[in-house]
Amino acid sequence: MKIAYKKLSGSILIILCLLVITSYSYSQVTPEDPTSLVQEFTVNLDKLGNATMVLTQKMNASQWTTFKTSQVYTDPSIAKRDMERSMSTYVIDDFKRDMDEMNRQVTLTLKVISYAQYKGNGQWSLKIDSKNPQVTKLTDKAYMITGNAYMGNSLVQQIFKIYFPGGASDVTQTTDEFGKAIFTYNAGGGLASYIKWNNIVGIILILAAAFLFIKSQQQQKYNTVRV
């Protein structure tokens, strides 16, 4: 089973949390106000286990000035490259970056292939690599995970929302032996997966056979009574 959250959020932090000089730095960096650094991750899972992610971060003027020196701002292709390297067990597609200069907000959109794992019979699983995360159920098909992450000397508040596929049911959250959250849900398999043309034709033919058989039986009974 693959692990998702930490790798993803870690890599996003590397490129988004640009106010922070990485852990190799030991300069006297004044800690940022934790409440001013908030990242929102929105994850929409499709029926094949792929995820479309939208990551947004709104910054103040000082943070935006620092951000402008970062790779995400100056060279998003390198940011994409680094993200692919730090998420080597996934395939990343459709990487986009939108800048809202007026509101000092950056939005990254990407598609992560094979984010959730299919177990067969419509059962899916998604493991979150965050130990003892704070998980809140929003709806039957949506959950929210909140947490803080240190990058250098800065604390970043992270809000991670997962929206399961429209056809998903029985979404449950458990933890593994290491305290990491695992989501399981039903979607795309089971009975729904049997609605295919060959199955429909096959069932129609069997029903027709049954109908003709019963009709023949009744015809034989009627003939016997009349005799």
Added chain:
Amino acid sequence: MKKYLLPVVLLVAGVAFLLVPYLFSSGTIELKIQPASVIMPAAYKVYANPDVAGGRYNLFKAIIKNTGSSEIHNLKVQYRVPKYIDDWTDVPAQSNLLPGQVAVVTCFPVFNQSITEKNTSSKEKAEVRFYYGGKSNPTEQDESFSFDMTSVNDIVFSDVKDQDKAYSSDGATNVALYACMVGSGDPIVKYYAQQVQQKVLQGEQAAAVGMGGNVDEKTVAEAIRVMKGVYEATALTKMVYSETSAGISQFGDVTTSTEHIRLPREVVTGNTGLCIELALLHASVLKAAGDHAVIFLKPGHAFPGIKLGNGYYALESTGIGGAGLGSIMTADQAYETGMKELNDWYASIQKGLPGYYLLDLEQLSDDGYKEMELKDDQYLRQKVDQLALNFQAGYTQPQQQQQQQQQPQQNENEETADNNNNNNNTNTNNTTTMATHSGNINFSYPASWVKKSRPFPQLPILVTTFSSPNKKGAVEIYQIPGATNVDQAMNYIQQSLTKLGVQVRYAADGDQNGLTRYTGTSVGAQGISYRWEGFLRAVNGGVECVVVGGGPNSPFTAIQQQIMATVN
């Protein structure tokens, strides 16, 4: 009965429609494999761990797409690497794939510890097998790819494809793998650390770190004493700084610098090391002693240190001197120099200069960059015992070190040694500074000798030469891949040299340290005769030969005899 014919036909047809996809179709997969271009044996524990660096240290990544119209069942991926992982081994993968679904399967190979015995580079092959489908219609697809496997001593600095390189830091993406070469758990290094603790430090005082990472002055003083003691141990054994081989290599789409690193046990027993090798040794001993060891990297240099509470302390481990480095520093001087370098390192970091890294070995270990495991070796323990005899004197006095600093440079020493031999006049005060070559066959040689790689393209089996500046002696390393025994290899060398106009005569001359020894002469086109001694050993995939050669028409000098004595 005719009236039942139509229902039966319809029933059979209906069942057939339901079952045909399962009986005659097992789905279709579209497969794409992204293989590793190189595997470094020193990092074998890293490759086995999917959580390290986002999983980028893997053997291959397979992207499997179900392009069929039915669900794929019982998907299974297996791999093997002949000679290293002989059995077909499962790669964790989801067993079912819906039509149109993509699965990404990444292989984190679990190599046996014996991979650390690999001391040559080679081309290897990985085989991958994909199974899917039911029992009635199983499908199997085999794939394979080749990759480079380095020796256990090699570090490949980058894994960024050439087309993706943009910054200087892209050339050093693998520096964290240095942590795999730390030897705090190596039985030989632990034994060495024990000797240092007992005989140089004469015990340690327990250190105490308070709440919030605060440490008292006594604890800091003790930690610095230990750090200086480790340096002192290297100075007492007259360990010297020496270069090692490095180069540029191509691995698939990646062009990267590489370096041959002598492991801490080899630095101890060879009594020589490059800056990073000395830093690794210091860090290993400090870590074995329970300290929080770190290594500071900057462009072209590395130096060790410790983390104590929230503070860092550093020492210049190359202060022991060596070719091109000048005088020998006292432990105090090495510490002062190290702290000054640390301040410069901080300043460079603050300026955002590239190429400055901190290797926090505890943090790296927690992150999965685990040390390799090495086997115990009685022969190496004996070498440590011999070196530890130098520890009996305890700390070197500054006055003694001043005297050492006043000794002539190594080039002068070498000439003196040669002259002493010729005049049959021994002078024990004049010694030659020796460097050590570590490889399949190890030996020491004068540090002033000039090293060349592949000096004669027309003789590719001659891989390295070390020659005296005065042309009175040389050491040559030959590698004969494919040779099955030493006789065959010696014969091949003779034939190769004959083609170049050199007549070679040789005879077996017994064994030395597990090596087969030959003695011989070579006569060049001008009729000048050179006497030599050859030492051969079968290695993985061939035979390696080290030849210690004398000057033209002259007997072996004391230096050459000294080199021969060290070949092992």
